[in-house]
Amino acid sequence: xxxxxxxxxxxxxxxxxxxxxxxxxxxxxxxxxxxxxxxxxxxxxxxxxxxxxxxxxxxxxxxxxxxxxxxxxxxxxxxxxxxxxxxxxxxxxxxxxxxxxxxxxxxxxxxxxxxxxxxxxxxxxxxxxxxxxxxxxxxxxxxxxxxxxxxxxxxxxxxxxxxxxxxxxxxxxxxxxxxxxxxxxxxxxxxxxxxxxxxxxxxxxxxxxxxxxxxxxxxxxxxxxxxxxxxxxxxxxxxxxxxxxxxxxxxxxxxxxxxxxxxxxxxxxxxxxxxxxxxxxxxxxxxxxx
Amino acid sequence: xxxxxxxxxxxxxxxxxxxxxxxxxxxxxxxxxxxxxxxxxxxxxxxxxxxxxxxxxxxxxxxxxxxxxxxxxxxxxxxxxxxxxxxxxxxxxxxxxxxxxxxxxxxxxxxxxxxxxxxxxxxxxxxxxxxxxxxxxxxxxxxxxxxxxxxxxxxxxxxxxxxxxxxxxxxxxxxxxxxxxxxxxx
Numbered sequence: 001x002x003x004x005x006x007x008x009x010x011x012x013x014x015x016x017x018x019x020x021x022x023x024x025x026x027x028x029x030x031x032x033x034x035x036x037x038x039x040x041x042x043x044x045x046x047x048x049x050x051x052x053x054x055x056x057x058x059x060x061x062x063x064x065x066x067x068x069x070x071x072x073x074x075x076x077x078x079x080x081x082x083x084x085x086x087x088x089x090x091x092x093x094x095x096x097x098x099x100x101x102x103x104x105x106x107x108x109x110x111x112x113x114x115x116x117x118x119x120x121x122x123x124x125x126x127x128x129x130x131x132x133x134x135x136x137x138x139x140x141x142x143x144x145x146x147x148x149x150x151x152x153x154x155x156x157x158x159x160x161x162x163x164x165x166x167x168x169x170x171x172x173x174x175x176x177x178x179x180x181x182x183x184x185x186x187x188x189x190x191x192x193x194x195x196x197x198x199x200x201x202x203x204x205x206x207x208x209x210x211x212x213x214x215x216x217x218x219x220x221x222x223x224x225x226x227x228x229x230x231x232x233x234x235x236x237x238x239x240x241x242x243x244x245x246x247x248x249x250x251x252x253x254x255x256x257x258x259x260x261x262x263x264x265x266x267x268x269x270x271x272x273x274x275x276x277x278x279x280x281x282x283x284x285x286x287x288x289x290x
Numbered sequence: 291x292x293x294x295x296x297x298x299x300x301x302x303x304x305x306x307x308x309x310x311x312x313x314x315x316x317x318x319x320x321x322x323x324x325x326x327x328x329x330x331x332x333x334x335x336x337x338x339x340x341x342x343x344x345x346x347x348x349x350x351x352x353x354x355x356x357x358x359x360x361x362x363x364x365x366x367x368x369x370x371x372x373x374x375x376x377x378x379x380x381x382x383x384x385x386x387x388x389x390x391x392x393x394x395x396x397x398x399x400x401x402x403x404x405x406x407x408x409x410x411x412x413x414x415x416x417x418x419x420x421x422x423x424x425x426x427x428x429x430x431x432x433x434x435x436x437x438x439x440x441x442x443x444x445x446x447x448x449x450x451x452x453x454x455x456x457x458x459x460x461x462x463x464x465x466x467x468x469x470x471x472x473x474x475x476x
Contacts, residue, residue: 213339213342213343214293215293216293217293218292218293218294
Protein backbone atom coordinates (compact mmCIF):
# COMPACT_ATOMS: atom_id res chain seq x y z
CA UNK A 1 0.00 0.00 0.00
CA UNK A 2 1.32 3.36 -0.95
CA UNK A 3 1.00 6.10 1.54
CA UNK A 4 1.37 9.52 0.07
CA UNK A 5 3.46 11.46 2.54
CA UNK A 6 4.33 14.39 0.29
CA UNK A 7 2.32 16.77 2.42
CA UNK A 8 4.22 15.78 5.52
CA UNK A 9 7.49 16.00 3.66
CA UNK A 10 6.59 19.42 2.34
CA UNK A 11 5.86 20.53 5.88
CA UNK A 12 9.21 19.27 7.06
CA UNK A 13 10.85 20.86 4.04
CA UNK A 14 9.47 24.23 4.81
CA UNK A 15 10.95 24.13 8.30
CA UNK A 16 14.36 23.13 7.12
CA UNK A 17 14.46 25.64 4.32
CA UNK A 18 13.50 28.33 6.76
CA UNK A 19 16.42 27.39 8.96
CA UNK A 20 18.69 27.01 5.96
CA UNK A 21 17.91 30.35 4.46
CA UNK A 22 18.09 31.89 7.87
CA UNK A 23 21.53 30.53 8.56
CA UNK A 24 22.77 31.37 5.09
CA UNK A 25 21.44 34.82 5.51
CA UNK A 26 23.04 35.10 8.90
CA UNK A 27 26.39 33.94 7.63
CA UNK A 28 26.27 36.31 4.69
CA UNK A 29 25.41 39.07 7.07
CA UNK A 30 28.45 38.24 9.15
CA UNK A 31 30.56 38.31 6.02
CA UNK A 32 29.43 41.70 5.01
CA UNK A 33 29.69 43.13 8.48
CA UNK A 34 33.25 42.01 8.64
CA UNK A 35 33.91 43.65 5.30
CA UNK A 36 32.20 46.81 6.28
CA UNK A 37 34.29 47.09 9.39
CA UNK A 38 37.48 46.82 7.42
CA UNK A 39 36.52 48.47 4.17
CA UNK A 40 34.39 51.42 5.03
CA UNK A 41 30.72 52.10 5.15
CA UNK A 42 29.64 51.56 1.55
CA UNK A 43 29.19 47.85 2.15
CA UNK A 44 26.49 48.63 4.60
CA UNK A 45 24.07 49.48 1.89
CA UNK A 46 24.80 46.32 0.00
CA UNK A 47 23.99 44.46 3.13
CA UNK A 48 20.86 46.43 3.69
CA UNK A 49 19.68 45.75 0.17
CA UNK A 50 20.51 42.11 0.62
CA UNK A 51 18.61 42.01 3.86
CA UNK A 52 15.67 43.55 2.11
CA UNK A 53 15.90 41.04 -0.68
CA UNK A 54 16.22 37.95 1.44
CA UNK A 55 14.08 38.70 4.41
CA UNK A 56 11.03 40.22 2.78
CA UNK A 57 10.49 38.49 -0.54
CA UNK A 58 6.78 38.17 0.12
CA UNK A 59 6.18 41.78 0.99
CA UNK A 60 7.39 44.86 -0.80
CA UNK A 61 11.04 44.79 -1.70
CA UNK A 62 13.34 46.65 -4.04
CA UNK A 63 13.90 43.61 -6.20
CA UNK A 64 10.21 42.79 -6.47
CA UNK A 65 9.43 46.40 -7.30
CA UNK A 66 12.00 46.35 -10.05
CA UNK A 67 10.50 43.18 -11.51
CA UNK A 68 7.10 44.81 -11.35
CA UNK A 69 8.35 47.94 -13.06
CA UNK A 70 9.89 45.94 -15.89
CA UNK A 71 6.61 44.12 -16.39
CA UNK A 72 4.74 47.41 -16.49
CA UNK A 73 7.29 48.80 -18.90
CA UNK A 74 7.01 45.84 -21.24
CA UNK A 75 3.22 45.88 -21.18
CA UNK A 76 3.13 49.59 -21.84
CA UNK A 77 5.47 49.30 -24.80
CA UNK A 78 3.35 46.66 -26.51
CA UNK A 79 -0.22 47.44 -25.51
CA UNK A 80 -2.19 49.66 -27.89
CA UNK A 81 -3.93 51.56 -25.10
CA UNK A 82 -2.61 53.67 -22.26
CA UNK A 83 -2.45 51.44 -19.20
CA UNK A 84 -3.17 52.60 -15.69
CA UNK A 85 -0.31 54.35 -13.94
CA UNK A 86 1.15 52.41 -10.97
CA UNK A 87 1.14 55.32 -8.52
CA UNK A 88 2.44 53.56 -5.42
CA UNK A 89 5.06 51.58 -7.27
CA UNK A 90 6.46 54.63 -8.99
CA UNK A 91 6.47 56.59 -5.73
CA UNK A 92 8.51 53.89 -4.07
CA UNK A 93 10.92 53.53 -6.96
CA UNK A 94 11.55 57.25 -7.38
CA UNK A 95 12.06 57.58 -3.66
CA UNK A 96 14.59 54.77 -3.66
CA UNK A 97 16.32 56.21 -6.67
CA UNK A 98 16.76 59.53 -4.91
CA UNK A 99 18.07 57.88 -1.80
CA UNK A 100 20.53 55.79 -3.72
CA UNK A 101 21.89 58.73 -5.67
CA UNK A 102 22.35 60.66 -2.48
CA UNK A 103 24.02 57.70 -0.92
CA UNK A 104 26.36 57.36 -3.89
CA UNK A 105 27.41 60.94 -3.51
CA UNK A 106 28.13 60.44 0.17
CA UNK A 107 30.25 57.44 -0.66
CA UNK A 108 32.32 59.26 -3.23
CA UNK A 109 32.99 61.87 -0.57
CA UNK A 110 34.43 59.05 1.49
CA UNK A 111 36.83 58.24 -1.32
CA UNK A 112 38.34 61.66 -1.11
CA UNK A 113 39.27 61.21 2.51
CA UNK A 114 40.46 57.62 2.52
CA UNK A 115 43.33 55.99 0.77
CA UNK A 116 42.51 54.52 -2.63
CA UNK A 117 44.54 51.33 -2.29
CA UNK A 118 42.61 49.96 0.57
CA UNK A 119 39.20 50.51 -0.90
CA UNK A 120 37.76 48.55 -3.71
CA UNK A 121 35.94 50.65 -6.24
CA UNK A 122 33.94 47.76 -7.63
CA UNK A 123 30.86 48.14 -5.41
CA UNK A 124 30.71 51.81 -6.25
CA UNK A 125 30.86 51.06 -9.95
CA UNK A 126 28.17 48.44 -9.62
CA UNK A 127 25.91 50.79 -7.75
CA UNK A 128 26.39 53.53 -10.30
CA UNK A 129 25.64 51.17 -13.16
CA UNK A 130 22.58 49.86 -11.36
CA UNK A 131 21.25 53.36 -10.81
CA UNK A 132 21.77 54.09 -14.49
CA UNK A 133 19.89 50.95 -15.48
CA UNK A 134 16.95 51.74 -13.27
CA UNK A 135 16.89 55.31 -14.50
CA UNK A 136 16.84 54.10 -18.08
CA UNK A 137 13.84 51.87 -17.49
CA UNK A 138 11.93 54.60 -15.72
CA UNK A 139 12.74 57.11 -18.43
CA UNK A 140 11.78 54.78 -21.23
CA UNK A 141 8.56 53.91 -19.47
CA UNK A 142 7.56 57.53 -18.97
CA UNK A 143 8.49 58.48 -22.52
CA UNK A 144 6.44 55.64 -23.90
CA UNK A 145 3.46 56.85 -21.90
CA UNK A 146 3.94 60.42 -23.06
CA UNK A 147 3.94 59.23 -26.64
CA UNK A 148 0.62 57.53 -26.08
CA UNK A 149 -0.79 60.59 -24.33
CA UNK A 150 0.11 62.64 -27.40
CA UNK A 151 -1.54 60.14 -29.66
CA UNK A 152 -4.75 59.71 -27.69
CA UNK A 153 -5.11 63.18 -26.21
CA UNK A 154 -8.58 63.70 -27.68
CA UNK A 155 -9.67 60.25 -26.63
CA UNK A 156 -8.45 60.82 -23.09
CA UNK A 157 -10.33 64.09 -22.99
CA UNK A 158 -13.44 62.28 -24.05
CA UNK A 159 -12.98 59.80 -21.20
CA UNK A 160 -12.58 62.68 -18.81
CA UNK A 161 -15.76 64.39 -19.95
CA UNK A 162 -17.78 61.23 -20.00
CA UNK A 163 -19.08 61.05 -16.46
CA UNK A 164 -20.50 57.57 -16.84
CA UNK A 165 -17.10 56.13 -17.58
CA UNK A 166 -15.67 53.67 -15.11
CA UNK A 167 -12.12 54.84 -15.17
CA UNK A 168 -11.28 58.32 -14.16
CA UNK A 169 -8.34 60.04 -15.66
CA UNK A 170 -6.68 60.35 -12.26
CA UNK A 171 -6.12 56.62 -12.05
CA UNK A 172 -4.92 56.43 -15.60
CA UNK A 173 -2.38 59.21 -15.47
CA UNK A 174 0.10 60.46 -12.95
CA UNK A 175 -0.14 64.04 -11.76
CA UNK A 176 2.64 65.24 -14.02
CA UNK A 177 1.15 63.43 -16.96
CA UNK A 178 -2.17 65.15 -16.30
CA UNK A 179 -0.46 68.51 -16.45
CA UNK A 180 1.37 67.51 -19.60
CA UNK A 181 -1.81 66.27 -21.21
CA UNK A 182 -3.72 69.43 -20.43
CA UNK A 183 -1.03 71.88 -21.43
CA UNK A 184 -0.01 69.99 -24.53
CA UNK A 185 -3.51 69.71 -25.92
CA UNK A 186 -4.03 73.36 -25.10
CA UNK A 187 -0.97 74.40 -27.07
CA UNK A 188 -1.85 72.14 -29.97
CA UNK A 189 -5.40 73.44 -30.06
CA UNK A 190 -4.13 76.99 -30.07
CA UNK A 191 -1.87 76.26 -33.01
CA UNK A 192 -4.67 74.60 -34.97
CA UNK A 193 -7.09 77.35 -34.13
CA UNK A 194 -4.79 80.17 -35.12
CA UNK A 195 -3.46 78.62 -38.31
CA UNK A 196 -6.45 76.90 -39.85
CA UNK A 197 -9.56 76.39 -37.81
CA UNK A 198 -10.50 80.06 -37.48
CA UNK A 199 -10.87 80.27 -41.25
CA UNK A 200 -13.38 77.42 -41.21
CA UNK A 201 -17.13 77.82 -41.04
CA UNK A 202 -18.53 77.69 -37.53
CA UNK A 203 -19.78 74.12 -37.62
CA UNK A 204 -16.46 72.77 -38.89
CA UNK A 205 -14.33 74.31 -36.18
CA UNK A 206 -14.57 71.50 -33.68
CA UNK A 207 -11.38 69.53 -33.29
CA UNK A 208 -13.16 66.49 -31.86
CA UNK A 209 -15.98 66.08 -34.33
CA UNK A 210 -17.37 62.56 -34.29
CA UNK A 211 -20.36 63.14 -36.54
CA UNK A 212 -18.48 63.83 -39.78
CA UNK A 213 -17.67 61.22 -42.38
CA UNK A 214 -14.42 60.41 -40.57
CA UNK A 215 -14.24 60.21 -36.79
CA UNK A 216 -11.69 62.74 -35.60
CA UNK A 217 -11.01 61.04 -32.28
CA UNK A 218 -8.42 58.34 -32.61
CA UNK A 219 -9.32 55.56 -30.22
CA UNK A 220 -6.75 52.90 -29.39
CA UNK A 221 -6.65 50.04 -31.83
CA UNK A 222 -8.35 47.47 -29.62
CA UNK A 223 -8.00 44.76 -32.22
CA UNK A 224 -4.22 44.96 -32.33
CA UNK A 225 -2.49 41.60 -32.20
CA UNK A 226 -0.11 41.21 -29.30
CA UNK A 227 2.23 38.47 -28.18
CA UNK A 228 1.43 37.33 -24.69
CA UNK A 229 2.83 34.96 -22.13
CA UNK A 230 0.32 33.28 -19.84
CA UNK A 231 1.76 33.57 -16.36
CA UNK A 232 -1.10 32.31 -14.27
CA UNK A 233 -2.06 33.59 -10.86
CA UNK A 234 0.86 34.18 -8.51
CA UNK A 235 -0.45 31.90 -5.78
CA UNK A 236 -1.20 29.00 -8.08
CA UNK A 237 -4.59 28.21 -6.60
CA UNK A 238 -7.91 29.88 -5.74
CA UNK A 239 -8.37 31.53 -9.12
CA UNK A 240 -11.97 31.65 -10.28
CA UNK A 241 -11.08 32.23 -13.93
CA UNK A 242 -8.71 29.33 -14.11
CA UNK A 243 -9.94 26.03 -15.45
CA UNK A 244 -8.50 22.68 -16.34
CA UNK A 245 -8.45 21.38 -19.88
CA UNK A 246 -8.47 17.81 -21.24
CA UNK A 247 -4.77 17.30 -20.75
CA UNK A 248 -5.02 18.32 -17.12
CA UNK A 249 -3.19 21.59 -17.61
CA UNK A 250 -4.45 24.75 -16.01
CA UNK A 251 -5.72 27.27 -18.50
CA UNK A 252 -7.93 30.31 -19.01
CA UNK A 253 -10.87 30.29 -21.37
CA UNK A 254 -11.40 33.33 -23.53
CA UNK A 255 -13.89 33.90 -26.31
CA UNK A 256 -13.19 35.68 -29.56
CA UNK A 257 -16.48 37.44 -30.28
CA UNK A 258 -15.99 38.00 -34.03
CA UNK A 259 -15.45 34.33 -34.73
CA UNK A 260 -17.50 33.07 -31.81
CA UNK A 261 -14.69 30.78 -30.89
CA UNK A 262 -13.36 29.70 -27.52
CA UNK A 263 -9.64 29.52 -26.97
CA UNK A 264 -7.87 28.07 -24.00
CA UNK A 265 -4.73 29.81 -22.89
CA UNK A 266 -2.57 27.23 -21.18
CA UNK A 267 -0.40 28.55 -18.39
CA UNK A 268 3.18 28.89 -19.53
CA UNK A 269 2.20 29.17 -23.18
CA UNK A 270 2.87 31.98 -25.62
CA UNK A 271 0.08 33.18 -27.87
CA UNK A 272 -0.67 35.81 -30.46
CA UNK A 273 -4.06 37.27 -29.65
CA UNK A 274 -6.16 40.33 -30.22
CA UNK A 275 -5.71 42.82 -27.42
CA UNK A 276 -9.34 43.36 -26.44
CA UNK A 277 -9.79 39.64 -25.83
CA UNK A 278 -7.10 39.41 -23.19
CA UNK A 279 -7.52 42.89 -21.74
CA UNK A 280 -9.18 41.70 -18.53
CA UNK A 281 -6.49 39.05 -17.98
CA UNK A 282 -3.81 41.68 -18.42
CA UNK A 283 -5.47 43.95 -15.89
CA UNK A 284 -5.36 41.16 -13.32
CA UNK A 285 -1.75 40.29 -14.08
CA UNK A 286 -2.59 36.81 -15.32
CA UNK A 287 -0.78 37.38 -18.58
CA UNK A 288 2.14 39.57 -19.57
CA UNK A 289 2.81 41.01 -22.98
CA UNK A 290 6.08 40.35 -24.72
CA UNK B 291 -7.49 54.08 -39.85
CA UNK B 292 -6.96 57.35 -38.12
CA UNK B 293 -8.09 60.82 -38.99
CA UNK B 294 -4.57 62.16 -39.42
CA UNK B 295 -3.26 59.16 -41.33
CA UNK B 296 -1.63 60.48 -44.50
CA UNK B 297 -1.94 57.22 -46.40
CA UNK B 298 -5.61 57.14 -45.54
CA UNK B 299 -6.13 60.64 -46.89
CA UNK B 300 -4.29 59.77 -50.09
CA UNK B 301 -6.37 56.63 -50.49
CA UNK B 302 -9.58 58.58 -49.99
CA UNK B 303 -8.54 60.88 -52.82
CA UNK B 304 -8.62 58.07 -55.38
CA UNK B 305 -11.26 58.64 -58.02
CA UNK B 306 -14.08 56.27 -58.74
CA UNK B 307 -16.50 56.55 -61.60
CA UNK B 308 -20.04 57.18 -60.49
CA UNK B 309 -23.41 57.75 -62.06
CA UNK B 310 -25.73 60.49 -60.85
CA UNK B 311 -29.33 59.59 -60.15
CA UNK B 312 -30.69 63.14 -60.17
CA UNK B 313 -30.56 66.37 -62.09
CA UNK B 314 -28.76 68.76 -59.81
CA UNK B 315 -28.41 72.43 -60.68
CA UNK B 316 -25.19 74.24 -59.90
CA UNK B 317 -22.99 71.18 -59.51
CA UNK B 318 -21.70 71.37 -63.07
CA UNK B 319 -18.17 72.06 -61.91
CA UNK B 320 -17.81 68.42 -60.97
CA UNK B 321 -18.08 67.72 -64.69
CA UNK B 322 -15.76 70.53 -65.64
CA UNK B 323 -18.33 73.07 -66.86
CA UNK B 324 -19.40 75.27 -63.97
CA UNK B 325 -22.59 77.20 -64.11
CA UNK B 326 -24.57 74.43 -65.76
CA UNK B 327 -26.64 71.80 -64.13
CA UNK B 328 -25.55 68.24 -63.64
CA UNK B 329 -27.66 65.87 -65.67
CA UNK B 330 -29.16 62.65 -64.52
CA UNK B 331 -27.18 59.54 -65.52
CA UNK B 332 -24.05 61.56 -66.10
CA UNK B 333 -20.91 59.54 -65.49
CA UNK B 334 -18.35 61.36 -63.39
CA UNK B 335 -15.13 60.49 -61.65
CA UNK B 336 -15.46 61.39 -58.00
CA UNK B 337 -12.91 61.05 -55.22
CA UNK B 338 -13.81 58.37 -52.74
CA UNK B 339 -14.29 60.73 -49.80
CA UNK B 340 -17.03 62.54 -51.70
CA UNK B 341 -18.55 59.57 -53.45
CA UNK B 342 -18.82 57.35 -50.38
CA UNK B 343 -20.97 59.96 -48.64
CA UNK B 344 -23.10 60.74 -51.70
CA UNK B 345 -23.71 57.06 -52.27
CA UNK B 346 -25.32 56.75 -48.85
CA UNK B 347 -27.27 59.99 -48.52
CA UNK B 348 -30.58 59.71 -50.33
CA UNK B 349 -32.28 62.46 -52.28
CA UNK B 350 -35.96 63.31 -52.41
CA UNK B 351 -38.34 60.67 -53.52
CA UNK B 352 -39.48 61.28 -57.04
CA UNK B 353 -42.44 58.97 -56.83
CA UNK B 354 -44.02 57.75 -53.66
CA UNK B 355 -44.03 54.15 -54.70
CA UNK B 356 -40.31 53.66 -55.15
CA UNK B 357 -37.50 53.78 -52.64
CA UNK B 358 -35.43 56.93 -52.47
CA UNK B 359 -32.26 56.57 -54.49
CA UNK B 360 -28.94 57.86 -53.24
CA UNK B 361 -27.46 60.82 -55.09
CA UNK B 362 -24.87 58.76 -56.88
CA UNK B 363 -24.34 55.16 -57.71
CA UNK B 364 -20.93 53.53 -57.87
CA UNK B 365 -20.02 51.90 -61.13
CA UNK B 366 -17.86 48.88 -60.52
CA UNK B 367 -14.28 50.08 -60.72
CA UNK B 368 -11.53 48.65 -62.84
CA UNK B 369 -9.38 47.67 -59.86
CA UNK B 370 -11.95 45.27 -58.43
CA UNK B 371 -13.16 43.94 -61.77
CA UNK B 372 -13.29 40.22 -62.39
CA UNK B 373 -10.13 40.53 -64.47
CA UNK B 374 -8.13 41.69 -61.48
CA UNK B 375 -9.80 39.27 -59.10
CA UNK B 376 -8.95 36.39 -61.41
CA UNK B 377 -5.36 37.56 -61.64
CA UNK B 378 -5.17 37.63 -57.84
CA UNK B 379 -6.69 34.18 -57.57
CA UNK B 380 -4.32 32.67 -60.09
CA UNK B 381 -1.01 33.95 -58.75
CA UNK B 382 -1.03 36.61 -56.06
CA UNK B 383 2.71 36.78 -55.27
CA UNK B 384 3.78 37.80 -58.78
CA UNK B 385 0.94 40.26 -59.32
CA UNK B 386 1.98 43.86 -59.92
CA UNK B 387 -0.33 45.47 -57.36
CA UNK B 388 1.31 48.84 -57.65
CA UNK B 389 0.26 49.17 -61.27
CA UNK B 390 -3.36 48.49 -60.30
CA UNK B 391 -3.41 50.94 -57.43
CA UNK B 392 -0.88 52.33 -55.00
CA UNK B 393 -3.40 51.96 -52.17
CA UNK B 394 -4.92 48.66 -53.14
CA UNK B 395 -5.49 47.22 -49.65
CA UNK B 396 -6.88 50.39 -48.09
CA UNK B 397 -9.26 50.83 -50.96
CA UNK B 398 -10.13 47.16 -50.96
CA UNK B 399 -11.05 47.34 -47.29
CA UNK B 400 -13.13 50.46 -47.84
CA UNK B 401 -14.90 48.96 -50.82
CA UNK B 402 -15.63 45.69 -49.06
CA UNK B 403 -17.03 47.56 -46.02
CA UNK B 404 -19.14 49.83 -48.17
CA UNK B 405 -20.82 46.97 -50.00
CA UNK B 406 -20.36 44.16 -47.45
CA UNK B 407 -18.56 42.28 -50.19
CA UNK B 408 -17.57 39.05 -48.49
CA UNK B 409 -16.09 37.50 -51.58
CA UNK B 410 -13.77 40.41 -52.27
CA UNK B 411 -12.70 40.47 -48.64
CA UNK B 412 -11.84 36.79 -48.82
CA UNK B 413 -9.83 37.25 -52.00
CA UNK B 414 -7.88 40.17 -50.59
CA UNK B 415 -7.28 38.30 -47.35
CA UNK B 416 -5.78 35.33 -49.14
CA UNK B 417 -3.79 37.58 -51.39
CA UNK B 418 -2.27 39.41 -48.43
CA UNK B 419 -1.30 36.13 -46.78
CA UNK B 420 0.39 34.81 -49.89
CA UNK B 421 2.18 38.02 -50.62
CA UNK B 422 3.27 38.45 -47.00
CA UNK B 423 5.16 35.17 -47.22
CA UNK B 424 6.97 36.43 -50.29
CA UNK B 425 7.72 39.76 -48.62
CA UNK B 426 9.10 37.99 -45.57
CA UNK B 427 11.30 35.82 -47.76
CA UNK B 428 12.83 38.84 -49.43
CA UNK B 429 13.07 40.91 -46.27
CA UNK B 430 14.83 38.18 -44.31
CA UNK B 431 17.64 37.82 -46.84
CA UNK B 432 19.43 40.96 -45.76
CA UNK B 433 23.09 41.75 -45.92
CA UNK B 434 24.66 43.26 -42.84
CA UNK B 435 26.53 45.93 -44.76
CA UNK B 436 24.39 49.01 -45.03
CA UNK B 437 25.64 50.14 -48.41
CA UNK B 438 24.74 47.02 -50.37
CA UNK B 439 21.70 47.47 -52.58
CA UNK B 440 19.00 44.80 -52.50
CA UNK B 441 19.34 42.06 -55.04
CA UNK B 442 17.64 42.22 -58.43
CA UNK B 443 14.73 39.99 -57.58
CA UNK B 444 14.02 42.00 -54.43
CA UNK B 445 14.19 45.18 -56.46
CA UNK B 446 11.63 43.84 -58.89
CA UNK B 447 9.41 42.78 -56.05
CA UNK B 448 9.62 46.20 -54.46
CA UNK B 449 8.32 47.79 -57.65
CA UNK B 450 5.17 45.72 -57.45
CA UNK B 451 4.25 46.41 -53.81
CA UNK B 452 1.48 48.74 -52.78
CA UNK B 453 1.99 51.33 -50.04
CA UNK B 454 0.88 49.10 -47.20
CA UNK B 455 3.12 46.29 -48.34
CA UNK B 456 6.03 48.67 -48.68
CA UNK B 457 5.61 49.66 -45.07
CA UNK B 458 5.40 46.01 -44.12
CA UNK B 459 8.53 45.22 -46.11
CA UNK B 460 10.45 48.11 -44.61
CA UNK B 461 9.56 47.15 -41.07
CA UNK B 462 10.36 43.48 -41.56
CA UNK B 463 13.60 44.33 -43.29
CA UNK B 464 14.71 46.74 -40.59
CA UNK B 465 13.92 44.24 -37.88
CA UNK B 466 15.91 41.49 -39.54
CA UNK B 467 18.79 43.83 -40.21
CA UNK B 468 18.92 45.19 -36.68
CA UNK B 469 18.83 41.70 -35.22
CA UNK B 470 21.65 40.64 -37.51
CA UNK B 471 23.72 43.69 -36.67
CA UNK B 472 23.24 43.13 -32.99
CA UNK B 473 24.26 39.50 -33.26
CA UNK B 474 27.34 40.14 -35.34
CA UNK B 475 28.78 43.32 -33.83
CA UNK B 476 27.08 43.76 -30.48
